[in-house]
Amino acid sequence: MSILQGVRVVEIAGIGPGPFCGMLLADLGADVIVIERPGPSAGGARPAEVVHRGKRSIVLDLKQPGSAEVVLRLLDGADALIEGMRPGVMERLGLGPEVCLGRRPSLVYGRMTGWGQSGPLAQVAGHDSNYTALSGALWYASPPGEAPVAPPTLVGDVGGALYLAVGLLAGILRARESGQGDVVDAAIVDTSAHMMNLLFGVAARSGDDYTRGGGTLDGAHWAHSYRCADGRWINVAALEPQFYGELMERLGLAGDTRFAAQMQRECWPDQRRALAEVFATKPRDAWCRLFEGTDACFAPVNDPGEAARHPHMAARATFTQVDGVLQAVPAPRFARDARRGVAPVPAAGQHTVELLAEAGFSAECTQGLLASGVARDGGA
Numbered sequence: 001m002s003i004l005q006g007v008r009v010v011e012i013a014g015i016g017p018g019p020f021c022g023m024l025l026a027d028l029g030a031d032v033i034v035i036e037r038p039g040p041s042a043g044g045a046r047p048a049e050v051v052h053r054g055k056r057s058i059v060l061d062l063k064q065p066g067s068a069e070v071v072l073r074l075l076d077g078a079d080a081l082i083e084g085m086r087p088g089v090m091e092r093l094g095l096g097p098e099v100c101l102g103r104r105p106s107l108v109y110g111r112m113t114g115w116g117q118s119g120p121l122a123q124v125a126g127h128d129s130n131y132t133a134l135s136g137a138l139w140y141a142s143p144p145g146e147a148p149v150a151p152p153t154l155v156g157d158v159g160g161a162l163y164l165a166v167g168l169l170a171g172i173l174r175a176r177e178s179g180q181g182d183v184v185d186a187a188i189v190d191t192s193a194h195m196m197n198l199l200f201g202v203a204a205r206s207g208d209d210y211t212r213g214g215g216t217l218d219g220a221h222w223a224h225s226y227r228c229a230d231g232r233w234i235n236v237a238a239l240e241p242q243f244y245g246e247l248m249e250r251l252g253l254a255g256d257t258r259f260a261a262q263m264q265r266e267c268w269p270d271q272r273r274a275l276a277e278v279f280a281t282k283p284r285d286a287w288c289r290l291f292e293g294t295d296a297c298f299a300p301v302n303d304p305g306e307a308a309r310h311p312h313m314a315a316r317a318t319f320t321q322v323d324g325v326l327q328a329v330p331a332p333r334f335a336r337d338a339r340r341g342v343a344p345v346p347a348a349g350q351h352t353v354e355l356l357a358e359a360g361f362s363a364e365c366t367q368g369l370l371a372s373g374v375a376r377d378g379g380a
Contacts, residue, residue, distance in 0.1 A: 002028065002029020002337060003028050003029050003334050003337045004028040004029040004030040005023060005030075006030045007029075007030040007031065007079050007080075007172065008030065008031045008032075008033070008077055008079055008080075009025055009026075009030050009031070009032045009033070009076045009078065009079065009080045009081070009082060009168070010032075010033050010035065010071070010074050010075055010078045010080070010081045010082070010085075011032055011033065011034045011035065011081075011082040012035050012062075012071075012081070012082065012083040012084070012085070012090070012095075013034050013035060013036040013037060014084035014085070014112070015084070016084070016128070016157040016161075017084065017112050017156075017157040017158065017160040017161035017164065017186075017188070018082050018083065018084035018112040018161070018164075019034070019051035019052065020051050020157065020158055020161040021082055021110070021112065021161040021162075021164045021165045021168070022034060022051070022052075022055060022082055023050070023051045023052070023053060023054065023055070025165060025168070026053065026054035026055050026163050026343065027053075027054060027330030027331075027343075028330065029337075031056070031370055032054065032056070032253070033055065033057075033058060033074060033351075033355060034055045034056070034057050034058070034283040035058050035059075035060050035062070035071060035074070036057055036058070036059050036060075036348050036349065037059070037060075037061070037062075037341065038059055038060075038061050038070035038373075038376050039059075039348065040140075043111060044347060044348070044378075045323075045347065046117070046345055046347065046348070047204075047322060047323035047325045047345055048325055048346050049323065050325060050327045050345065051171070052345075053322075053342060053343050053344065053345045054121050054342075054343030055346060056346060056350070056351040056354070057346040057347065057348055057349055057350050057351055057352075057378065058074075058349060058351055058352045058354060058355045058356070058375065059349035059375060059377075059378055060374060060375055060376075061350055061373055061374055061375075061376075062093050062095075063093075064372070064373060064374045065213055065374075066369070066372070066374050067093075067294060067374050068094040068095055068099075068377075070356070070359065070369065070374065070375065072099070072100070072103050072104075073101055073359035073360055073361070074093075074355065074358075074359050075103060075104045075107060075252040076103070076105060076359070077358075078104065078108065079106070079107070079108060079172045080108040080109070080168045080171070080172060081107060081109050082102060082110045082164070082168070083095075083109075083111060083112070084111075084112040084113065086122075086123060086199070086373045087113065087118075087122050087123065087128070088115045088123075089130060089225065096105050097109045097111075097183045101181050101183075105179065105180060105181055105305070106175040106179050106180065106181045107112070107175075107181040108167075108168050108171030108172050108181050108182055108183075108184060108366075109181065109182070109183045109184065110164050110167065110168045110171075110184045110186065111183065111184060111185050111186065112160060112161070112164050112186050113185075113186070113187050113188070114126045114127070114130065114131045114156075114160075114187065114188045114189065114196070115131070115187060115188075115189055116185060116187030116189060116190060117185045117187070121134075127212060128152065128153050128155070128156035128157045128188070129150065129155075129156065131154045131156045131160075131187075131188035131189045131192060132150060132155050132188070132192045133148070134140075134189055135188075135189045135190075135192040135193040135196075136193065136196060137150075137155055137156075137192040137193065137196055137205035138150055138155075138214060139196065139210070140199070140212060140215070140217075140218050142211070142212075143213050144211075144212040144213035144214075146378070148212075154193055155195070156188045156192055157188070159188070159192055159195055160186055160187070160188040160191045160192070160295060162191075163186050163190075163191040163194070164184060164186035164207060167184035168184060168187055169313055171184055172217055188364060196314065199217065202215075202216055202217060203367035204216060210262050211275075214265065214268075216239075219265060219268050220239075220262075220263075220265070220268050220271075221259075221271035221272040221274075221275050222237070222239065222244050222247065222262065222297075223236070223237045223238075223239065224237060224272055224275070225301055226275060226276055226279035226280070227276070227279065227280060228279055228280060228282060228283055228284040228286075228287060229282050229283045230285075231299070232283070232284040232300070232301070233284070233286075234279060234284055234287050234291075234298065234299070234300050234301060235298070235299050235300075235301050236296065236297060236298050237297045238296055238297040238298075239297070241262065241321070242295070243295050243296060243297045243303055244262050246253055246294060246295050246296045247296040247297070247298070250290055250291060250294065250296055251275075251278060253278070258271065258274055259271060259274070264341065284300055287300075288300055294336075295366075295377070304326060304355075305326070307319070308326060312317060317329060318331075320342055322342050322344070325328055327342065329341075329342055330342070342345075347378045348378045349375075349376050349377055349378025352375050352377045352378060353366060353377055356369065356375060
């Protein structure tokens, strides 16, 4: 039995964090029904659409009269809804929280946006880096003097998706006790700001003043990425004294007075430059042989293909290839839940007829919906 078996989620198809949240829930065993827009791709294979794996797909034209009733019928047996429209769009489609919770009082209505449902920027377009820039999360993304660049989507979009998933599951737990649903406002500006709380605590304890490249976790020579002789990179993060000691020992620098003062930040720039010279003397694989499997807090900076081939990741079977598409398997893992393989990506509309029948539409009504263009059948 999958960990979320018995949980049903209706997802209004969008881009980025909403579909990622739906994929996460589907990976964990939830029945995720994705409502997709009509388009030329219906019925075709689309293995690259990893965020739709494990879902059931129905194609509806939400602008057509009668489509809202189809969605509401699908919600009759649902625990949660995911939508990522601009504020007000779902209301204009006749599918806002008031309508949906009026129909299904225990529904947890998840709203995924960048700026949130309220505030001066609520109606403005934006993307991941805009939201993390405004929240302060992009501030530490690169060394001082360089343009702040974070890994695409991970901090904003994926971070927001994870918070939406937590909000939905928390709401479902309460709704199953009380019978009352809720509306979850998962704004990336809020979630990326919340993710900084760990850093705020470190900064307060260490006296950091938010200077880029000068803080405990982004300025120290023992918390840095270094270029090797072959142009590839390694990363060290030897914060604790015993781990720092092992780093110095294995580098042959244990008695070097230049590195004796680990925590004196005025020494860090010179120490970074000195370590950069050391790591530039050997190729990355040589450093891996010296450090991997030790407590020096070391790792190579792998590209995704290298990550998939790394012995540790391979031993855990963290990555897989499906129809030529590299992807990570479901996470996290549960001791009492048999490991689930990667579910296939459905064709757009593959389950339209099946889901209309589950929603209580007769065969005659289903044919009428298909003929009118409200629904499209992408099944074989």
